[in-house]
Amino acid sequence: MRKLILKHHSQHSPKDYVPDGPFPKNSTRYLFEPLENTIRDQLIPALIGRKVCDAERQLLALPLRHGGLGLTNPQTNAKQNTITPC
Numbered sequence: 001m002r003k004l005i006l007k008h009h010s011q012h013s014p015k016d017y018v019p020d021g022p023f024p025k026n027s028t029r030y031l032f033e034p035l036e037n038t039i040r041d042q043l044i045p046a047l048i049g050r051k052v053c054d055a056e057r058q059l060l061a062l063p064l065r066h067g068g069l070g071l072t073n074p075q076t077n078a079k080q081n082t083i084t085p086c
Contacts, residue, residue: 032074039071 044060045051047069052060061076062068 029075029078032078035074039074044071 040052040057044057057073059067060069060071061073063070
């Protein structure tokens, strides 16, 4: 059985993930890209034994009751994942 090791790469700063072009005000979607890449490239292959295409990734994001694994894409939920000041 292979071990899945998720490492934090401290040599990268948040500036490394800021898109070059304009993005919507208060958008945090780009901040979740490294997390989605880790889920897609490491976690899912460790669970099912192979890489997945975009359509399969969308299916795996569905809840269990709808045939998925509930592995939501953090980029699609970026607005819900944002902490807003009171």
